[in-house]
Amino acid sequence: MFCQRRDSTNVAKTAMVNCELNRAIPALGSFIAVAAATAVLFSVSSAAPQQAGSETAIHLITVEPGIYHSVSGQDDLRLIRRYFQGASWELPISSETWQQLRPLGISKIRLINVESGSAVQFEAGKKGPQFNFSSLLPGLQDCRNYGLRPHIIVGQGPQIALVIQEDGSSYGVSDWSRYEEYAYAFLKFVMVEQGFSQADFEVANEPDINGASWLTPEKLPMGAQAMYEAYFQLYRAWATAADQLIREHPELKLRIGGPSITPHTFSFGKFNWAEHFAKDVAAQKLRLDFFSYHFYGNNAALTGLPTFGRSPSFAVQIDTIRNSLSTAGLGNVPIYLTEWGPSYVTTAIPEGIINGNQVGAAWTARFFMEMAASKIDEGMALTLRDHFDPRRLENGWAWPSFLLSDGVTPKGLYNVALMFSKLPGQRVRASDAEGSIGVLASADKSKLGVLAFNQDWDYSNSKERAITERMEIRISGLPFPAARVRVVRYLVDATHSNAYHFYQQGMPIDQANVGLTTVEEISLPVIAGVVTLPRVDLAPSSVTLWEISAERKS
Structure with a gap:
């Protein structure tokens, strides 16, 4: 499981238990002063250990500050900082939480699970659909309060007023022209009516592992071609709406992307979603401002370490995606890891607890370097803060996040990101x-x-x-x-x-x-x-x- 999904009832429960935790765990004050931000750079290094008689083998590392180095072809450290300057938002950001996040340079939040299924409404006596986007307001308010760029997941679920009703079930979209009206109104609400001249929109969440199963009448196997075809129609609707808004408001800096997929089809079946998505977007001349992808440490090995599982290494996956984009004539499209973390397991078992301890923190350091070497353009951790575990009545440690669920206490992963933010100058x-x-x-x-x-x-x-x-x-x-x-x-x-x-x-x-x-x-x-x-x-x-x-x- 690569993402958090919950209904409004669960949101309310999460908010309530977080309030309980805030009473149980007093907020920590700011605990660290960070050096003034400078453009920073990095380099992955490795020197064979030198033997010194009978002593333990020693890694002798020579640093030459006068020689600039880059593995990405650009300022490596500035690039690496883009990987931890955002994460998914789930609860309002308090001023205390913001004081802890500021040293990391947080500049954007991923608004997931904020799209209402009843945003489209047909009212008697009124021509055409009416739209209610009030579910977006809490997240957008935090973006406004703290100067953050909104990154909104769209097409996550059905619009009840537009679903297909068939044999006692409902699914998909009954009228795509009406759905495009909805998509256009959604984008316009955020960027024009709410005044966000810069915003990103990501179409659906992990549709390759049935994160958009609402589109089809029956549940399909993960990675199915039929699911891909249903998803691509959804993407086309949002990309078309984005083009319309940009034509009317060329001053807006709107970015829309997809397919928000996992490594699943690198491991199972012969239908690779990344390859087909790049080809189909190019063939239909659709707007694609970024290619979104999700990766976790237990998906596949990083460079230089033993392989495991069915998937090729992270570097091979990214090379394959980039080659697919280049072959389709989309070589300049950025690759954006909109979810990453040490493990996609978010329960308190050994596979998940590493998200909360030194194991996940050390993996994060290696992964930052790996992303730079693979020339990843941007990234976001899964969440800003842990969930509260209502069964144990304590913090849920197994989330890939910066802070505990109290919103102020830093995790090991946070402290590693802080190390990178403290590095001076260039690599x-x-x-x-x-x-x-x-x-x-x-x-x-x-x-x-x-x-x-x-x-x-x-x-x-x-x-x-x-x-x-x-x-x-x-x-x-x-x-x-x-x-x-x-x-x-x-x-x-x-x-x-x-x-x-x-x-x-x-x-x-x-x-x-x-x-x-x-x-x-x-x-x-x-x-x-x-x-x-x-x-x-x-x-x-x-x-x-x-x-x-x-x-x-x-």
């Missing part, structure tokens, strides 16, 4: 690392940052495959003059910057240090233009960030 060269280790470095004229992760989780057996690795970092040629440098080291692992650890220890979250933890502050000499950082042991499923700057004279 610079770092020697390669191998296996479970990855290294990235960046610099500007006053600061240097080095980030390293140790990540190799066995998804097939839900156990750690990485071992503790020792690393030494040598920096050759600082980007600023200094006789000595100040080094600050931050850590996310099983016991640091990890709210789940404190939960396991039975410690009240409001009494725990769950923000990004500083574990070391030292002064080091610069010798012949080189700084050598002390050797550190990188624990399995850990992420480390070093910040290096010139030591101020007292």
Whole structure:
């Protein structure tokens, strides 16, 4: 299951239990100051471990701040930040929640489950349909309050007034011209009447695994060609409506995209939705402003790690999508991961709990680098905050999100994203690392940052495959003059910057240090233009960030 689906009753229950949690868990104040935002860059690294006699093997990493590096062909760090600057919205954002989200640079929210099935209404004495879009207002109000770009899922369910009634069942669309009127009115309401001159619209949610099953009279096998054909008609209606609105209001920055699919048809059957969607959009000359895709860590392996499951690796999947777009003449269409996370399992079992602990946090660090290497254009985490678990009367840890359900407490995943937001300048060269280790470095004229992760989780057996690795970092040629440098080291692992650890220890979250933890502050000499950082042991499923700057004279 790749997404959250619930009815209005469940929304109300979720809101109620979140209120209960807010009473039970006092809100944390802002816990961290973030360096001024600069355009940041990164690099995946891997250097073969060096043997030092009988000592543990050591990864020797050389960082060269004077040499710019990019795997994406653009500013890698600026690109990576686009991957965590949005997520799905489900509850109103309080001012306290917003204070926690601001350091990540959140700039957009994905409004899912906000489309009402009774938006189209026919009233006696009135010509044509009337429209009621009040269900959109709470999400749009948060976008207005915090300057966020709305990204709205459309076509998620039927319009009751327009369904086909047949043999006691209802499904699909009885009048496509009327449905296009509805789609046009929806887009116009958001962009013209509500004044959002920039907005994104994503047609349906995971139709390849029956996320749009309302379109057909019977339930079809996942990935079915008949389901695809029904979905494509839906996409055409929304793309046509978008074109109409843009013709009338060319000043609007409207983006519409699809097919919002999963890796399912990379693994099962011979009908690949990505390939057919690209071909059909091009053949019918439909508007496509982004190709949307969903990926989770338990779908398939990342580059350099053992394969598992039926699906090809993430990199192969993206290459296939990009080749399909290019073959169809759509090579410039951006690829947008509108859902990502360490695991699509959102229940409190081992496969899902990794979304709440250091395992998912370390996977996220690797995945950010992988997305940049695959030239992904944008991304969104599944949710801004966890759900509250009404059965256990506690936080639901197994959601790929930034904050706990109290809306203020950061998770390990949040702290890893914060590490990336703290990196200075642009990505610079770092020697390669191998296996479970990855290294990235960046610099500007006053600061240097080095980030390293140790990540190799066995998804097939839900156990750690990485071992503790020792690393030494040598920096050759600082980007600023200094006789000595100040080094600050931050850590996310099983016991640091990890709210789940404190939960396991039975410690009240409001009494725990769950923000990004500083574990070391030292002064080091610069010798012949080189700084050598002390050797550190990188624990399995850990992420480390070093910040290096010139030591101020007292």
